[in-house]
Amino acid sequence: MEFDYIIVGAGSAGCVLANRLSADPAVSVCLLEAGPRDWSPLVHAPAGVAAILPTRHVNWAFDTVPQPGLAGRRGYQPRGKVLGGSSSINGMIYIRGHQSDYDEWAALGNSGWSFADVLPYFRKSQMHHRGASEFHGGEGELYVGQIEAHAATHAFIEAGQKAGHRYNADFNGAEQEGIGQYDVTIRGGRRWSTATAFLKPIRGARRNLTVLTGATAERVLLQGKQASGVQVQIKGESLTLKARREVLLSAGAFGTPQLLMLSGIGPESELKPQGIAVTHEMPGVGQNLQDHPDVVLGYQSTDNSLLGYSLGGSLKMGSALAQYLARKRGPLASNFAEGGGFLKTRAELVRPDIQLHSVVSLLDDHNRKLHWGHGFSCHVCVLRPKSIGSVGLQSVNPKAPPRIDPAFLSHDDDVQTLLKGYRMAREIIAQAPMARFGLKDKFSDGLHSDEQLIDLLRRRTDSIYHPVGTCRMGNDELAVVDSQLRVHGIQGLRVVDASIMPTLVGGNTNAPTIMIAERAAEWIANTR
Structure with a gap:
């Protein structure tokens, strides 16, 4: 042919x-x-990501080589193995990055890649839920909207403001910094993959x-x-x-x-x-x-409106399934990572250096480890890591996985940035708006010193899937x-x-x- x-x-x-x-x-x-x-159907129902992520269902589910910076553990790299690729299994969050990222590409000698150059192409593909504007397109194929967020997501955004961070209604607008709800590639309760x-x-x-x-x-x-x-x-x-x-x-x-x-x-x-x-x-x-090293703060909760595993939760999930099948609404129409933020770990920085994703369930090891009960999580990732890795061959068989070495936390600056981000996320979750959910720290309770938390980071950090x-x-x-x-x-x-x-x-x-x-x-x- x-x-x-x-x-x-x-x-x-x-x-x-x-x-x-x-x-x-x-x-x-x-x-x-x-x-x-x-x-x-797990591809098209937004909540299906929770089942796809830890399995080999439409997922390459790669492992990395052992990572010295992660206490010798192998990392995990889910990638889409289906039409739509990783846009069919990802968290459906629509983020462009900081405007300066593209200006840096151009400054490195890549003409045509400044933010002014690329913005028209972001806008071309986009059908934004608020319509066309300076930063958004209104007639493209890729629908970008917002979902009906859980009460815990709204509480997290309020808690972020109580902790001193500005509210941001649009991370893809004039400014990136702040706390807010994410735009997502979900339309009518269905994943809007490429x-x-x-x-x-x-x-x-x-x-x-x-x-x-x-x-x-x-x-x-x-x-x-x-x-x-x-x-x-x-x-x-x-x-x-x-x-x-x-x-x-x-x-x-x-x-x-x-x-x-x-x-x-x-x-x-x-x-x-x-x-x-x-x-x-x-x-x-x-x-x-290059990839974003990420650690997840996990909390058990007394509130079974948060997702989890319990008798009451099972009954609610049955009701949620009926609601989704009937109207494409409810918990199964959510990507679960509904809110988050872009923050600076030092006031003098010109742009955010960490990103948060709040999640209305208790996550552990890419959802491969399940815990009884209900909970809440918060991802913290380093936006511009200095640890640089590589990809190589393990076999001449094209169906064999490549050798993946992201070299996570091999540079101490990444460790220190992640440590500061961890503390900032802890501070947000400690604010009064989150108290109603009865959160109890699952993984770092009683750990406060830098040495204790760095040891925790090396035992719990991995990819947030942005290689x-x-x-x-x-x-x-x-x-x-x-x-x-x-x-x-x-x-x-x-x-x-x-x-x-x-x-x-x-x-x-x-x-x-x-x-x-x-x-x-x-x-x-x-x-x-």
């Missing part, structure tokens, strides 16, 4: 690319996804778009220094798909560098031990892995793509996903990834 464009990965970026490129009826587009179609927003409306309507699920990309095919197609495995059979114009890699911060290396594009030190011939030496492939940077954009010898996301030294090959980010943005990464695809689609369509 032959197409003009082959897109590897139908996730947050790939679905956007498929939509934009196939809008031209004169071109043919093939979208490849290793996972299944998004049939699962598959729902960008792919579903055009599938079947555009004959020039072919979507193949259960399709594992084995390697990018090259003719000299020209990408000519993709070798893909479907139902155990290897097929050759040819690309007349470009191959576009949107397999994410783990999958894209893995596929490049399996194709002989990457550092010789990584390829040679696996017996892979070096087709194009690129030392930066798989380097520069980026492993095929970073730039012009130096470790950069993988240029400012228009073309792989250096290879014709007809681009990377379009979160792996191109030169630095990690200060916030959740789904919205920036969609923006990256919007930005790239225009360049690709204008290349002939």
Whole structure:
């Protein structure tokens, strides 16, 4: 089979690319996804994230290598294995990051990536619940709204103000700092993934778009220094798909560098031990892995309106299921992480350096450890960690997981920032508005000294699922793509996903990834 464009990965970026490129009826587009179609009801009910997160259901469920900074533990990296990719299993929070993040990208030599440059592409894809404005779009495919939040979420926001933090009604507006309720990609009680927003409306309507699920990309095919197609495995059979114009890699911060290396594009030190011939030496492939280290404060509660496991809770959940099935409302229409904030651990900072996510249930180890009773949680993450990791190969088998080493808490500045953030979150939850929920500290009760809390951080910190940077954009010898996301030294090959980010943005990464695809689609369509 032959197409003009082959897109590897139908996730947050790939679905956007498929939509934009196939809008031209004169071109043919093939979208490849290793996972299944998004049939699962757990994908579409927002509360389904609680069941998907700890399992292998539409989830790659990767493990990291042992982390010295986390007391030798292996970290956990859920990633979407389904149409919509991680936008089909994430927390549905819509955050762009701080405006200065993009100005820094431009200052690093990446022209066209300042905040002024990228804002129109954020706005293009967005249908904001408040309508169009300076910072929001009103006619895009991606619905961004707010949900009916739990009383504990409102109490948390009030508690944040009592602790001295400003209220922020829009983290994606003029200012990011403050405490407030999150905008979410939920519409009418259903998850609004990129598959729902960008792919579903055009599938079947555009004959020039072919979507193949259960399709594992084995390697990018090259003719000299020209990408000519993709070798893909479907139902155990290897097929050759040819690309007349470009191959576009949107397999994410783990999958894209893995596929490049399996194709002989990457550092010789990584390829040679696996017996892979070096087709194009690129030392930066798989380097520069950045992710937000995150720790969760957990509290047991006497209030069974919070989510949890009890006889009364089970009865309420049955009622909630009936409510959801009838009207797509109630607890199951929530992402649970309804509120949060962006705060500075030092007053002199020019932008927030920690992010909070309040959650109306007791979370432990990515929901893999369950506790009897009801509770409340608060995530604290470091927005711009100095700990930098890498992605490599463990096998030549494309279905084998890559080697993931985020190097969490390997830099002491990250430890100190997380420690300050932990104390700030504790202070918020200690405020009077939270008292009605009868909260009792589950994991750090009686721990107060820096030494005690740092030991706790090393035992409980892990990812909040924002890996980026492993095929970073730039012009130096470790950069993988240029400012228009073309792989250096290879014709007809681009990377379009979160792996191109030169630095990690200060916030959740789904919205920036969609923006990256919007930005790239225009360049690709204008290349002939």
